[in-house]
Amino acid sequence: MSPKKFKLVVLVSGRGSNLQAIIDSIKKNDLQAEISLVISNVNHAYAMERAHEHGLEVFFLNPKSYPDRNSYENILIEEILSKSVDLVCLAGYMQILGKNFIDAFSGRIINIHPSLLPAFPGLNAQKRALEHGARFSGCTVHFVNEEVDGGPIISQAVVPIFDDDNEASLSERILEQEHIIYPEAIRLILEGKLTISGRRTIHNK
Numbered sequence: 616m617s618p619k620k621f622k623l624v625v626l627v628s629g630r631g632s633n634l635q636a637i638i639d640s641i642k643k644n645d646l647q648a649e650i651s652l653v654i655s656n657v658n659h660a661y662a663m664e665r666a667h668e669h670g671l672e673v674f675f676l677n678p679k680s681y682p683d684r685n686s687y688e689n690i691l692i693e694e695i696l697s698k699s700v701d702l703v704c705l706a707g708y709m710q711i712l713g714k715n716f717i718d719a720f721s722g723r724i725i726n727i728h729p730s731l732l733p734a735f736p737g738l739n740a741q742k743r744a745l746e747h748g749a750r751f752s753g754c755t756v757h758f759v760n761e762e763v764d765g766g767p768i769i770s771q772a773v774v775p776i777f778d779d780d781n782e783a784s785l786s787e788r789i790l791e792q793e794h795i796i797y798p799e800a801i802r803l804i805l806e807g808k809l810t811i812s813g814r815r816t817i818h819n820k
């Protein structure tokens with residue numbers, strides 16, 4: 616019998632290049648995991664196409680079909696629980712998650728953000744790094760708590776910012792690193808190498 620695979624659900628809203636990086640790592644056997652479900656809150660998001668291409672189960676959940684965030688998130692929770700997943704990965708999921716959702720999967724939700732947190736949480740992180748004249752930026756994988764992009768940091772990668780950078784060039788440089796550190800962070804979790812301690816993540820030997 617093959618060993619039980621670590622089960623992921625990936626939440627997306629757009630292009631899905633981080634979803635692709637996770638899929639590729641699994642295919643290369645760098646990640647001993649499987650994606651049980653991809654959920655999109657945006658219909659026809661390119662990420663959904665990528666998921667279909669790889670034969671993954673995809674579920675579109677339209678927030679506009681629900682009267683409020685709680686009822687939308689209750690369905691989201693039900694769907695995820697039905698797959699008994701080990702980890703919820705936000706990959707460009709453009710919706711803030713409420714307390715109910717976060718409590719339902721406490722310590723088991725991670726996100727990738729295109730800045731060196733705690734600098735530039737929230738939207739347009741690359742643009743704001745440029746506006747501030749930052750000389751370095753990067754990306755961060757972190758556990759998700761109720762603070763927007765504020766949970767315990769798992770890993771980061773740094774990239775330089777050049778004088779002639781614009782938002783597109785900086786975003787591209789950061790994205791390259793995102794695709795490396797996101798699957799690596801998932802691997803650390805599935806290998807049991809991380810413990811959350813208050814604001815911090817401890818990397819066990």
Ligand code: GRF
Pocket residue numbers: 628629630631632633634662706707708727728729754790793
């Ligand atoms: C990435 O820059 C990620 O850091 C941010 O949203 C973007 C998603 O890109 N949270 P993609 O959909 O994975 O290509």
